[in-house]
Amino acid sequence: MQDLYAVPHRYTFVLLLTTDYEPGNHPIRNHEFFDSNRGRAFAFDSIMMRQSRRASKQLLWMWVEELMRESQGFKSGLDIACGYMKNKPMFKTENYFGLDADEERIETGQATTGGRGIVCKIEDIPPDIKGDFVVCLETIGINTRFDEGNAVIAYEKCVHATNRGGSLLVNVGPRARDYFGAIEKIASDSFVEVEIREYGRASEKRHRTIANLLSKLYLLFPFLAKSKTTPHLLIYCKNRRDGN
Numbered sequence: 001m002q003d004l005y006a007v008p009h010r011y012t013f014v015l016l017l018t019t020d021y022e023p024g025n026h027p028i029r030n031h032e033f034f035d036s037n038r039g040r041a042f043a044f045d046s047i048m049m050r051q052s053r054r055a056s057k058q059l060l061w062m063w064v065e066e067l068m069r070e071s072q073g074f075k076s077g078l079d080i081a082c083g084y085m086k087n088k089p090m091f092k093t094e095n096y097f098g099l100d101a102d103e104e105r106i107e108t109g110q111a112t113t114g115g116r117g118i119v120c121k122i123e124d125i126p127p128d129i130k131g132d133f134v135v136c137l138e139t140i141g142i143n144t145r146f147d148e149g150n151a152v153i154a155y156e157k158c159v160h161a162t163n164r165g166g167s168l169l170v171n172v173g174p175r176a177r178d179y180f181g182a183i184e185k186i187a188s189d190s191f192v193e194v195e196i197r198e199y200g201r202a203s204e205k206r207h208r209t210i211a212n213l214l215s216k217l218y219l220l221f222p223f224l225a226k227s228k229t230t231p232h233l234l235i236y237c238k239n240r241r242d243g244n
């Protein structure tokens, strides 16, 4: 296998744009790739965990998989609105716990992934359910079952479910766009470090190759991913100030 660090950047750029993320048969699986645009190193093997025919969502999964590598070293992982627990493999924490309003999803998730979880609405998370690395993805302002009028309280619940010193990764979608400002304020008041990525362009389903090409273009040039019509935020917070 070729060492990608040894490949000149103009070739790695072309490779990035032309290669499909196909689980299991990727020619450069397990090889580190240097993203010269953002100056970060990450690996293709984990980029391929979740896929979407929507370029905006494919970009989200690439970002999420990169960021969730940082869950390594944390003890407890908490997946809020976990659905079928598809995010479980991305948690590098010692343990994993999910919660979701849908009982059938919790049962199926437990049976298929071996994760543990409870049936619970975000708005009702009890104070003793907490994690060191907490995520809530594809739900607030995105999922049609979620009441967007509860976006701020749901985000607050996610913050309260994060232990002191812990990290929180949440994406918020266009249905909750009126609350983006309030949510950003809570994030910056509650955590030492806050990083917000705007995206949402190309949220329609496309041929997988087209979606892959677009998502990789957005990965290299994130400003192109911003959308006025379907705005999304990926909010990554580190080092919770309060909590126990």
Ligand SMILES: C[S@@+](CC[C@H](N)C(=O)[O-])C[C@H]1O[C@@H](n2cnc3c(N)ncnc32)[C@H](O)[C@@H]1O
Pocket: 080, 081, 082, 083, 084, 085, 086, 087, 099, 100, 101, 102, 105, 120, 121, 122, 123, 136, 137, 138, 139, 143, 145, 146, 147
């Ligand atoms: C699109 S799925 C995302 C699941 C998972 N987070 C993922 O990334 O694969 C949205 C999930 O949010 C759950 N959900 C919606 N509103 C909720 C609420 N108020 N409290 C808890 N779960 C909720 C749904 O049952 C569904 O499983």
